[in-house]
Amino acid sequence: MLAASVTTVMAGSSPSWLWYATRGLGMSTLIILTATVVVGIGAALRWETRRSPRFVTADLHRNLSLLAVVLLALHITTTLLDPFAQISVRDAVIPTGAAYRPVWLGLGVVAAEMLIAVAASSLLRSRVGPRTWRVIHWLAYASWPLAVVHGLGTGSDSQAAWMVGIDAACVTAVTVAVARRLLHGRLSSLPIRVVGAAAAVASLALASSWAVAGPLQPGWSVRAGTPVVVASKPTTVHPRPGGFxxxxxxxxxxxxxxxxxxxxxxxxxxxxxxxxxxxxxxxxxxxxxxxxxxxxxxxxxxxxxxxxxxxxxxxxxxxxxxxxxxxxxxxxxxxxxx
Known part of the structure; x- marks a missing residue:
């Protein structure tokens, strides 16, 4: 069969365990970041019970944020160490110009830098002041949609049923949390909440349309900008003049x-x-x-x-x-x- 032949062809350039670790860590980071956003919104709504008072919610939010940053650091490290996608330190810092799926990788870089800024501001909260810290802290919420798009655009498993389920669950969880947040508030904030709800619905519709027409379709790997990985050629091949x-x-x-x-x-x-x-x-x-x-x-x-x-x-x-x-x-x- 052709599939077996192609598998043989690619045997010399198969991804290493670092490639699988990168994918697993990226998925784990998205899940924990989603939980961080949901719990953060819950803290803003003052969710609490007898067994889970408000300070427990705040501690959970803080610990989830720390775990997300740790997983993100490991995700970036394994990506840099793995030679399969050939992503350099420069690609992990500058969100443009990468050879591997440049647009979608760039969005991941921006999301990562937002999370790093949030973590740094939390460590320096006493110096930056509560107002500046609060403004920077909103970047954590802005990084979540970028992380989702990054995962869909660069992920090798985006079309797998289990990965579609994880993405759908993450989007649903945040959507429900945002909906609850927009439903509650003072009357004076109603116009802002209505505009926010309209923007959220439009963003969700646009992102869903893009996902269905893009990452979930065959041929996305090519359109996303996956570079050619050339297997090593035997020394018996000697191109002559006029070849290409x-x-x-x-x-x-x-x-x-x-x-x-x-x-x-x-x-x-x-x-x-x-x-x-x-x-x-x-x-x-x-x-x-x-x-x-x-x-x-x-x-x-x-x-x-x-x-x-x-x-x-x-x-x-x-x-x-x-x-x-x-x-x-x-x-x-x-x-x-x-």
């Missing part, structure tokens, strides 16, 4: 004829590449390369850390990177194609 390397992007399509991989050239030269599963009479996946719809070659592709095919005197090397149903790759030739 072009990035490719595409999707895995499951059809009645079997699983197929379809890719297009991102340099806009009209190249398309497809890879289909071997039939009962074939032992290798079949690679078909065309330009502007005109077939160039259809040959068996040998599998290793990369795929190889020979079209006449031209050697093709295709390195692939998969994320869900999205595929990125790099097509390298040893000579000009017809």
């Amino acid at each position: 390397s072009h990035p490719l992007a595409g999707v895995i399509v499951r059809a009645s004829s079997g699983t197929q991989l379809s890719m297009r050239d991102m340099v806009d030269t009209g190249l398309t590449l497809s890879l289909r599963s071997p039939t009962s009479t074939e032992t290798l996946p079949v690679l078909a390369l065309a330009r502007d719809g005109r077939p160039i070659c259809t040959v068996p592709a040998t599998a290793g850390t990369v795929l190889y095919a020979v079209c006449g005197e031209v050697r093709l090397t295709i390195a692939l990177y998969l994320s869900g149903s999205s595929v990125r790759g790099l097509l390298t030739t040893s000579g000009p194609l017809g």
Whole structure:
């Protein structure tokens, strides 16, 4: 099957345990940050019971905030140490210009810096004063929607049912807490609360539409800006003059004829590449390369850390990177194609 062939292709560039730790820590940070926001709103509403007086709620809010910052620090650390996404210290500090999903990674950087500012102001509360501290503290609430969008935009598990459930639960919890906050207040604050409610509804509708049309759709990995991860090429490949390397992007399509991989050239030269599963009479996946719809070659592709095919005197090397149903790759030739 094609899936097995592609798995073999990517064996040489599989993510390390740090990649999985980064994903787990990011998810945990979102959950704890959500709890922090909900408890913080509850504290503002003066939620309390006989068993949980107000100071218990305040302590819980403070401890959750501290835990969120600790998890965030670990999330950033594992991201920097992991070589799979190739995120640098500069990318973790400056919210623009990253190679890996730059917009969505940048939103995460902004959210992280907001939380760090809140933590720093809490440590220096006696120096910054209660009014300044309160203004900075609101950044914690502003960081939550940025963290949600960051997770959807950069997360490798955004389309997984369990991750969709976690995101939905977090959004629902904060929505209910905000709704309760807007329903309670003095009459003089009613216009502000009405405007806040309208803004919240519009933001929720806009974010939901974006999520459904973006991160939850096939091909999001490519559109989000995932860079090509090139597997190491054996020393037996020696490109000749006239050869080129072009990035490719595409999707895995499951059809009645079997699983197929379809890719297009991102340099806009009209190249398309497809890879289909071997039939009962074939032992290798079949690679078909065309330009502007005109077939160039259809040959068996040998599998290793990369795929190889020979079209006449031209050697093709295709390195692939998969994320869900999205595929990125790099097509390298040893000579000009017809």
